Each structure stands twice: as structure tokens, then as C-alpha cells.
Amino acid sequence: MKAARIKEKIIFTIFGLATALCVAAFATIAAILLSGLGTIKLEHLTKSALQGGYFEMIIGTLYLLVGSAGIAGPIGLLAAIYLVEYAPRGRLTRVIDQAINNLAGVPSIVIGLFGYTFFCRQLGLGISLAAGWLTLTLMMLPIVIRGSEEAIKMVPKSFQEAALALGAPKWKAITSITLPAAAPGIITSILLGIARVAGETAAILFTSCVLVTRGLPKSPLEPIMALAFNLYVKIVALGEAPERVFGIALILFMIVVIFAAAAITFRVYYRRRQLWLR
Amino acid sequence: MVSKGMKGLSKIGAMLTLILIIISFAAGYMIGANTTTPQTDGGEASWQTGSITIAGSTTVLPIVNACAIELMKMHPGLTITVQGGGTGVGYSNIIDGVIDIGAASREPNEKEIENAKKKGVDLWLHPIAIDAICVVVHPSVANASHPLELTLQEVGKIFAGEYTYWDEVKPGLPHKEIIVVVREPGSGTRGTFEEFTMKPWGYEVTSKASVQPSNPAVRNKIETTPYSIGYIGYGFLSDKVYAIPIAKEQGKPYITPTIKTITSGEYPMSRYLYLVTRGQPESGSLVDRFIDFVRSREGQQIVERYGYLKLPYLYPAS
Amino acid sequence: MLKKLKETTIFLKSLRAEPLGAPAFICASSAIILLFLMLIFIVREGSQAFLNLGAELIIGAVWDTNAGRYGGLPLIYGSIIVVFVALAIAIPIGVASSIFISEILPHPLRDPIKSIIELLASIPSVIYGFIGLLFIAPRIASLFGLSTGTVALTASITLAIMSTPTIVGVAGETIAAVPKEYKEAALALGATRWQMIKGIVLPASKSGILASILLGFGRAIGETVAVLMVAGNTAIIPSPPWNILSPVYTLTAAIAMQMGEAAVGSLEYSALFGLGLILFIIAFIVNTLADVVVTREKAKIRGAG
Numbered sequence: 001m002k003a004a005r006i007k008e009k010i011i012f013t014i015f016g017l018a019t020a021l022c023v024a025a026f027a028t029i030a031a032i033l034l035s036g037l038g039t040i041k042l043e044h045l046t047k048s049a050l051q052g053g054y055f056e057m058i059i060g061t062l063y064l065l066v067g068s069a070g071i072a073g074p075i076g077l078l079a080a081i082y083l084v085e086y087a088p089r090g091r092l093t094r095v096i097d098q099a100i101n102n103l104a105g106v107p108s109i110v111i112g113l114f115g116y117t118f119f120c121r122q123l124g125l126g127i128s129l130a131a132g133w134l135t136l137t138l139m140m141l142p143i144v145i146r147g148s149e150e151a152i153k154m155v156p157k158s159f160q161e162a163a164l165a166l167g168a169p170k171w172k173a174i175t176s177i178t179l180p181a182a183a184p185g186i187i188t189s190i191l192l193g194i195a196r197v198a199g200e201t202a203a204i205l206f207t208s209c210v211l212v213t214r215g216l217p218k219s220p221l222e223p224i225m226a227l228a229f230n231l232y233v234k235i236v237a238l239g240e241a242p243e244r245v246f247g248i249a250l251i252l253f254m255i256v257v258i259f260a261a262a263a264i265t266f267r268v269y270y271r272r273r274q275l276w277l278r
Numbered sequence: 279m280v281s282k283g284m285k286g287l288s289k290i291g292a293m294l295t296l297i298l299i300i301i302s303f304a305a306g307y308m309i310g311a312n313t314t315t316p317q318t319d320g321g322e323a324s325w326q327t328g329s330i331t332i333a334g335s336t337t338v339l340p341i342v343n344a345c346a347i348e349l350m351k352m353h354p355g356l357t358i359t360v361q362g363g364g365t366g367v368g369y370s371n372i373i374d375g376v377i378d379i380g381a382a383s384r385e386p387n388e389k390e391i392e393n394a395k396k397k398g399v400d401l402w403l404h405p406i407a408i409d410a411i412c413v414v415v416h417p418s419v420a421n422a423s424h425p426l427e428l429t430l431q432e433v434g435k436i437f438a439g440e441y442t443y444w445d446e447v448k449p450g451l452p453h454k455e456i457i458v459v460v461r462e463p464g465s466g467t468r469g470t471f472e473e474f475t476m477k478p479w480g481y482e483v484t485s486k487a488s489v490q491p492s493n494p495a496v497r498n499k500i501e502t503t504p505y506s507i508g509y510i511g512y513g514f515l516s517d518k519v520y521a522i523p524i525a526k527e528q529g530k531p532y533i534t535p536t537i538k539t540i541t542s543g544e545y546p547m548s549r550y551l552y553l554v555t556r557g558q559p560e561s562g563s564l565v566d567r568f569i570d571f572v573r574s575r576e577g578q579q580i581v582e583r584y585g586y587l588k589l590p591y592l593y594p595a596s
Numbered sequence: 597m598l599k600k601l602k603e604t605t606i607f608l609k610s611l612r613a614e615p616l617g618a619p620a621f622i623c624a625s626s627a628i629i630l631l632f633l634m635l636i637f638i639v640r641e642g643s644q645a646f647l648n649l650g651a652e653l654i655i656g657a658v659w660d661t662n663a664g665r666y667g668g669l670p671l672i673y674g675s676i677i678v679v680f681v682a683l684a685i686a687i688p689i690g691v692a693s694s695i696f697i698s699e700i701l702p703h704p705l706r707d708p709i710k711s712i713i714e715l716l717a718s719i720p721s722v723i724y725g726f727i728g729l730l731f732i733a734p735r736i737a738s739l740f741g742l743s744t745g746t747v748a749l750t751a752s753i754t755l756a757i758m759s760t761p762t763i764v765g766v767a768g769e770t771i772a773a774v775p776k777e778y779k780e781a782a783l784a785l786g787a788t789r790w791q792m793i794k795g796i797v798l799p800a801s802k803s804g805i806l807a808s809i810l811l812g813f814g815r816a817i818g819e820t821v822a823v824l825m826v827a828g829n830t831a832i833i834p835s836p837p838w839n840i841l842s843p844v845y846t847l848t849a850a851i852a853m854q855m856g857e858a859a860v861g862s863l864e865y866s867a868l869f870g871l872g873l874i875l876f877i878i879a880f881i882v883n884t885l886a887d888v889v890v891t892r893e894k895a896k897i898r899g900a901g
Contacts, residue, residue: 111634199721235825
């Protein structure tokens with residue numbers, strides 16, 4: 001018995017160390033990037049790239065994110081509503097389910113290749129913000145669908161049944177009862193989707209970004225500058241020293257972490273509330 | 279009570295996030311508007327409010343990038359967009375008419391000439407700088423006190439992997455394995471290097487070679503890797519690598535790459551960098567102005583800053 | 597057959613009755629349509645390579661586009677060796693962490709630690725590449741006395757850090773889903789916590805852990821930018837083949853680095869789409885397997901309940 005306890009202690013310590021390693025990895029990455037804090041000045045955030053700032057890259061990145069969330073959000077939400085509320089049990093539903101999982105698993109570089117041949121060349125969008133939106137939508141969609149699905153499922157059935165009993169049609173019960181109750185979960189899923197594509201490079205490599213241009217795009221058919229792309233191109237193609245691009249890496253890291261942290265905190269609160277409701 | 283409080287909290291959170299997103303968008307538009315408003319005064323020529331797109335060779339890109347930024351600073355109404363890509367992208371896009379200027383570090387190949395002919399496009403190459411390719415080794419192989427000289431064919435043999443150890447190349451060199459560093463396939467620098475040292479003898483780069491994506495990356499690799507050999511542009515030389523004097527063939531003089539030997543044409547491995555247009559650019563157009571700017575005194579200073587040699591016939595070498 | 601048709605008609609009618617039904621159905625099926633479009637266009641662009649090169653694209657041993665050699669084997673091998681070493685690091689750490697977090701860690705700490713690991717998953721790959729280049733590569737070089745730190749092992753370590761959170765996330769979910777009653781019963785019978793985990797939790801979440809490993813594999817093999825920045829990008833099969841201190845070139849890196857140089861419509865361009873198709877198929881198989889594993893498990897639980 002005692003031997004078993006000692007064995008248990010050793011095993012648990014090893015497991016604990018594994019977990020500590022994960023946490024330490026994050027801390028190290030954050031520390032390395034934050035050590036570059038001294039290399040950027042606050043004014044660089046609002047200065048144009050023509051003056052050595054990052055303004056267009058930051059806003060360009062946000063344009064990409066907000067635009068693709070604007071497309072993937074509604075489509076993903078509707079798809080989730082279908083899967084939870086309308087989908088009959090059967091082969092078609094299973095195939096849809098699998099397609100979503102497979103879409104989530106397509107490597108981003110392959111999505112980039114497809115985006116280039118289909119959106120840029122076939123649809124004639126060229127290297128543009130719009131092509132970037134559509135390409136990133138492909139990456140965001142599965143995350144939004146899965147997250148919203150879960151959020152809708154977590155709303156107790158009794159809520160909707162009460163409305164149905166009062167004679168409301170199903171769609172009305174969904175829009176006025178289920179969706180408001182699931183809203184925080186849905187927003188979480190969209191935020192997670194944004195965090196996932198915020199630093200995406202491979203998918204926008206051929207589809208929407210340029211090294212430099214003046215200002216921000218005046219229409220979705222113009223290309224943009226983005227943090228992830230510029231970081232990649234500057235290191236890999238232009239061979240700039242890592243110290244000179246530290247600022248871009250740090251800002252990108254912070255944007256992604258802000259979105260991801262917002263989503264995660266949000267969900268933690270939301271889940272707690274759900275537990276108490278039950 | 280508690281659950282109600284939590285619900286309120288998450289709703290507030292949702293609102294806050296939405297507001298944040300909206301603010302970021304609005305801020306983008308407002309500040310963006312300041313930087314994008316074209317200032318059109320009646321007296322300005324049309325090119326000063328025009329916009330063009332340039333794409334192509336990563337070798338030429340730093341020059342084009344810096345020149346575009348300078349020109350945009352000088353004329354707040356015009357827009358020059360610089361895309362990445364590679365020489366291949368530069369040629370195919372200029373042939374397709376997707377861009378206004380291509381950047382290339384080599385002349386078009388047969389396939390590209392054929393494509394251009396098919397589409398009835400006249401490719402105009404405008405030289406903007408000279409790039410001399412230097413064969414460099416780590417100081418552990420050769421240095422000022424232990425020099426090493428090679429012919430083009432010997433260089434080719436080394437990169438083809440015909441020697442394993444340095445002392446097989448020339449007696450007196452260390453008995454250490456040769457580490458070959460090359461650029462990625464498609465790179466203009468690689469194309470030119472192989473044109474000079476490998477193609478004439480039908481050599482192919484050894485599959486053991488390490489591939490690096492840029493000139494500085496190759497240099498860093500050579501600087502930090504004992505017994506390595508690679509090739510980089512003249513402007514990327516540093517005092518931590520040794521540039522090998524090269525002879526065109528056995529019996530010809532070995533020439534150390536210097537500005538003088540390169541611009542005089544003595545050094546056997548140099549190439550022009552080009553901007554490429556569809557036909558002759560219309561005089562006074564933005565395309566024309568941009569090329570003029572790159573070839574102006576100011577543009578040529580940028581060329582030198584990025585490690586290339588300015589055009590000798592535009593301004594005498596100082 | 598007739599019955600099925602009837603069912604479908606009823607289903608479609610029921611959708612029409614609901615104003616939300618039809619658009620929702622269209623959005624959900626868009627996943628299938630998009631997947632098909634993707635396959636069609638990648639096959640279309642890659643067809644020239646398949647027709648001209650055939651099996652060469654998969655089993656050819658030399659990848660040198662300047663010389664017109666498009667053998668994908670070194671790239672496939674590069675991808676596989678990098679991913680296998682990465683998973684050899686990530687699986688033990690990931691599974692151990694997920695058990696620790698959901699079974700051993702005190703409750704108040706679970707959410708914060710889980711959140712940190714999720715943040716780790718959200719860091720963009722270009723930043724992992726940046727960190728790998730700046731921090732991991734020089735240390736690998738000095739540790740093994742290498743002339744260069746951009747080798748398969750560096751890529752594997754970078755990838756391991758990237759795929760661990762995927763494994764922790766999915767495995768953790770299934771471990772947490774093991775019914776409380778089972779665990780309590782085991783403890784009540786006098787089992788230690790470890791015996792309970794070994795005897796109850798692990799067998800019950802076996803397939804979930806397997807699925808998490810498959811998904812981690814999928815994510816790792818499709819990773820592009822981070823790998824490209826640290827793997828050394830040399831299209832060789834290392835000698836000996838298990839030499840992870842040799843630079844390698846992966847499928848994803850070849851596509852990202854060479855798309856810019858390939859003339860549209862050339863054989864090289866087509867060959868790169870061919871590589872894309874290989875990746876697409878690998879990802880498809882891995883995800884379908886993970887799906888099957890999870891579905892079968894769910895059916896088993898439903899059957900038992």
C-alpha cells in the first residue's frame with residue numbers, strides 16, 4: 001500500500017512537471033517577446049509605414065479579422081442552428097458533420113493555394129482584402145460552427161419548450177429565446193476564430209498582402225499590409241535581422257493574445273453561469 | 279442573484295468587445311483618411327496622383343521597397359504598391375498585365391519569352407543596378423593570410439558535390455567536410471550563379487546543399503559555419519567571410535571582386551538587376567517616373583545602401 | 597429507396613415551413629461544397645504535374661526545380677520525420693498534462709492553467725518561427741556542436757510546443773467526460789488515485805486520447821511558416837535516415853517558398869499544387885480517422901448506457 005502511494009507520488013510529480021513545462025513554454029515565449037518592448041515606441045503604433053511605423057499593418061490586420069468574422073460569423077451561426085435545431089439524424093447530417101471536421105483539418109497552406117487559384121485568379125479578385133477575407137473565412141468557419149453549436153446545445157431545452165408551448169413557431173423560439181441565451185458562447189466562438197486567424201500567414205501569403213502601399217485600402221479589391229505577412233516576408237525574403245522586426249512580432253503577439261484571452265475569460269464566466277443554472 | 283450578476287457581466291463583456299472592434303475600425307478609417315487623402319492641387323501632373331503596382335524578385339525588392347517609400351513621401355498623392363513574389367512572379371504578372379512594373383534579377387527564360395510572345399507583350403528591361411555574385415567561404419577555409427583562388431569550373435565542381443573534403447580541392451586546405459550553402463531554386467541569384475559555374479559543364483547542385491532563402495541568410499550561415507562555402511551579392515560581403523578571387527578559366531587572371539573590377543567587367547560573375555515593363559513606358563507616366571527615380575542619384579544611393587553597385591554609366595564611380 | 601425519398605421530401609417541406617430552416621441548411625452544407633471546390637481546384641491545377649510526372653511526384657528521390665526534377669519523396673520524408681519526432685515529444689507531455697489538469701490539479705487552478713495552455717495554442721506560427729530562429733536554433737546548434745541550428749530537430753521542438761495544446765485540449769475534454777460515479781466507485785473500493793486513473797479514466801478515454809493524437813498529427817503536418825523558418829530547407833533524405841540533426845525540407849515549406857518563383861501554368865507551379873493535394877489527402881485521412889474513432893466511442897457509450 002505504501003509502495004503504491006510512493007509510486008503514485010512519483011507519477012503525479014512527473015505529470016505535474018509536464019504541465020509546468022507547458023506553462024513555462026508560454027512564459028518563455030512571452031518573456032522573449034516582451035524583452036523587445038524597449039525597441040518599439042508608442043508613437044510607432046500610429047505612425048505610417050512610410051515613417052517607419054506600424055499603423056497600416058495593425059489596422060490592415062484588424063480589417064482582415066473583422067471582415068472575415070463578418071462573413072464567417074453569420075454563416076457559422078446559421079450552420080450551427082441547423083445542426084442543433086433542424087438537422088434530422090441521418091447520413092446527410094453525418095456527412096455535413098464530417099465535412100466541417102475535415103475543413104478544420106485542411107492545412108492553412110493548402111487553403112492559401114485554393115484561395116489563390118479560386119478567389120484571386122478564378123473569381124478575378126486579384127491580391128486583395130476581399131480575397132483575404134474569403135480565404136480566412138474558410139479557416140474561421142469550422143471554429144465558429146463548433147463553438148456556436150456547443151453554446152446553443154447548452155441552453156436548456158425547457159427554455160425553448162416553454163415558448164413553443166405558448167404557440168410561438170420554432171424559428172421565433174430560437175431567435176428570441178435560444179440565441180440570446182447562447183449569445184455569450186457564440187461571441188466566444190467568434191473571438192476564438194479571430195484569434196486563430198489573426199496571426200495566420202500561410203493562408204494570406206499569396207492572397208491579400210503586400211510589402212508596402214500607401215495608407216489603407218479604399219475598397220475591398222485593394223491589397224493590404226498585415227503584421228503577420230510583413231514579419232514573415234521581412235525575415236524570410238528580405239533577410240532582415242530579427243531585432244529589426246521585433247516590434248512587429250510583439251504587436252502581433254499582443255493582438256492575438258488579447259483576442260484569445262478575451263474569448264477564454266468570457267467562456268470561463270459563461271460556463272460557470274451555466275453550471276449554476278442547472 | 280449570483281447567476282443574474284454573472285449574466286450581466288458576460289453581456290457587458292460582449293458589448294465591450296463589440297465596442298472595441300467598432301472603435302478600432304472607426305479609428306482606422308479616421309486616421310487612415312488622413313494618410314490617404316490625395317492632395318490634388320490644380321497644378322499637379324497626373325502621375326503625381328496615380329497608382330502603380332510592382333512585384334517580383336526578392337533580390338530587387340528591398341531597392342524597390344525603399345524607392346517606393348521615398349517617392350511616396352515626396353509626393354503625397356501617389357500610391358506605389360509593392361508585392362512580394364519572386365522573379366517568376368514578376369515576369370508572369372507583367373506578361374499577364376496584372377502589375378505595372380516587374381522586378382527581375384535575371385533575363386526572362388525561354389518559357390517566359392514564349393508566354394510573352396503568345397500574349398503579344400513586348401518585355402522592356404530597364405537596368406537599375408549591378409549585382410556581383412561573390413563566392414564566399416568561412417575564414418577557417420581561407421583568409422587574407424591563407425588565400426584561395428578558384429576558376430569558375432572549380433567552383434562549379436565544389437557546388438556539384440564532386441569533392442567531399444577541402445583538401446581534395448587544393449592541397450594544403452584542411453581535411454574537413456565541405457558544407458555547401460545555396461539559395462532556393464528560382465532565386466535569381468541562384469540562377470545567375472548556376473549560369474556561370476554549373477550550366478556550362480552540366481553540373482547540378484549537390485542534394486546535400488543547405489538552402490537559404492536570402493542573401494543575408496546565406497551570409498549568416500557562412501559566418502557561423504566553419505568549412506562552409508556559399509555565394510552572395512557583393513553588397514552583402516562582410517569582413518567575417520572571405521570572398522574568393524575567381525578566374526574565368528584556367529590561365530586567366532584571378533580577380534578579387536571589388537567595385538572597380540566589377541564595374542569594369544573584369545570580375546567574371548556579375549549581373550544586372552532590372553525593372554521590367556510592358557513595352558516602352560509612356561514618357562511622363564508614373565511608371566516612367568518611378569524608373570527614372572530609381573536611376574536618379576537618390577535612387578542609386580538606395581541601390582548602394584542595399585549592397586548593390588550603382589549603374590556605372592549614369593554616374594562615374596567615385 | 598422510396599421511403600428515403602419520402603423522408604427527404606418531408607424534411608425539405610419542414611425546412612420550408614421555417615423561415616430560418618432553408619438558409620441554415622444552406623450554410624451548413626456550405627462546408628461540403630467548399631471542401632469539394634477545394635479538391636476540384638487543387639486537382640485541376642495539379643493535373644499537369646500528375647499527368648507528366650505520375651508517381652515520380654510521390655516516389656521520386658530528387659527535388660530540384662531548377663533542374664526540372666520534381667521528386668516529392670525528400671519532402672514527404674522531411675514532413676514525416678519532423679512530425680514524428682515532434683509528436684514523440686508532444687504526446688507524452690500532452691497526455692500527462694491533460695491527466696494532471698483534469699484529475700490531480702486542485703479545482704481552482706484548473707481553469708487558469710487550461711487557459712494558459714489554450715493561449716499557447718493561439719500564438720501564431722510566424723511567431724513560433726521567430727522564436728525558434730531566435731531562441732531554439734542557436735541552443736540546438738551549441739548543444740550538439742552543430743554548424744547550424746536550423747535542422748529537423750529544431751523544427752520538431754518548435755512543432756511539439758505548437759501541437760501540445762491541441763492534444764491537451766482534446767484529450768482533456770474526454771478525460772473530464774468520464775462519469776464521476778465510475779471514479780468515485782473505484783476510490784470507494786480502496787484504489788489509489790493513480791490506480792483509479794490507470795484502471796478507469798485511461799481505458800474510458802482511450803479513443804479520445806487517440807483522436808487528440810490524430811488531430812495533433814494533422815495540425816503538425818500542415819504547419820508551414822514555423823517549420824519553414826527553422827527546418828533548414830534542404831531537399832534531402834538525411835543519412836542515416838533517422839539523423840534528425842540534418843536540415844530537411846517539408847511539403848508545406850516547398851509550397852510556401854516556391855510558389856512565388858514558379859511561373860503560372862508551368863510544370864513547377866502544377867507540381868506545387870500536386871504537393872498541396874498530397875497534404876490535403878493526408879489531412880483528410882487523419883481527420884476522418886479521428887472522426888471514426890470518436891463516433892465509434894460515442895456509440896459504445898450510448899450502447900452501454
